[in-house]
Amino acid sequence: MKAREGDLIETKAGLIFDVKGLTHPPNKIIAFPRFIPDALGNRKRKNASYAKVYALSKRFEFLENNFPQYLVHDTVFDERLCEIPFTDVKKHYKPIEKLQQLRKSRNPDMLETQVLHLAELLKENANIPWNAIGVSGSILAELHTPKSDIDPIVYGSENCWKVYSALKRLLNDGQELFKPYRREDLKVLFEFRSKDTAADFEDFVRSESRKTVQGKFAGTDYFIRFVKDWNEVKEKYGDVQYRNVGYAKIEAVVADETEAIFTPCKYEIEKVTVIEGPKLPISEIASFRGRFCEQARAGERVIAQGKVEHVKDIKRDRECYRILLGNKPSDFFVLA
Secondary structure, eight states: OOOOTTOEEEETTSOEEEEOSSOOOTTEEEEEEEEEEOTTOSEEETTEEEEEOOSHHHHHHHHHHHOGGGEEEETTTTEEEEEEEGGGEEEEEOHHHHHHHHHHOSSOOHHHHHHHHHHHHHHHHHTOOGGGEEEOHHHHTTOOOTTOOBOEEEESHHHHHHHHHHHHHHHHTTOSSEEOOOHHHHHHHHHHHTTTSOOOHHHHHHHHTTOSSEEEETTEEEEOEEEOOGGGOOOOTTTEEEEEEEEEEEEEEEEEOTTTTBSSEEEEEEEEEEEESOOOOEEEEEESSGGGTTOOOTTOEEEEEEEEEEEEETTTTEEEEEEEESSSTTOEEEEO
């Protein structure tokens, strides 16, 4: 079973998890609960009701109370993670297959119709094949509501950059469908995100207002996830050893943001000053969370706070230190 960022898996117990990252342990998938069977939940599918879990802390709390066997200390990532054995997986949901199903559907609902329209526009404007684009999120699990967001996902670096460029044009050409977030939209987004990621509203607006990966399509929120394709994923589980060496706040200049649009995202940094925490030669900022994509550009000075990791690439005989964002509410990444 090859699962990657943006996929969903359903366990035999009926829980639906979202898959994180592109590298997983043998016979397991790193994923976190997203939809939980709940008689009082507002998500309906056939005769079942589900509740959606947002905050990472709530996901861990649910697992600790109900499925503690999935929580392990992963020695490769040196992190407490949720890992689902293949033997517990009942269904694997794939974004590309879901979009193909929607294209054949005779009676898509209003949100599904919007997804199809958005995908068609991106495909045509970016000139990418249908097998490079899919739809993730609640639509993938058939647990969306009329108020749900649209979560397209694009695969392969070349296709991702084509879509990114096309989307930038669409957002800037004054057409009616694609619109960047306005300040009032960002206020709503800030109130949601600040529940588990620390931020000042004005700092938040400075970064989020210029992002291309998110906005409104025909009045509905969208977030486009860009993911490397399988043939671009060189790292296998165990090739790189990650070690937690503390927690730090740094100020730095972004040297290269080439990987900033992808999930997971990465920024190479220079001229680093450690404000708090271990005084180490930190050279990267990374995150598995989409909210830290497109956060800063090359040449910009930034302030970031998060877990410090020693990264040892065994195959390439390379070592570095990085800041990893997204594990704690106190993590942040802003323009200085």
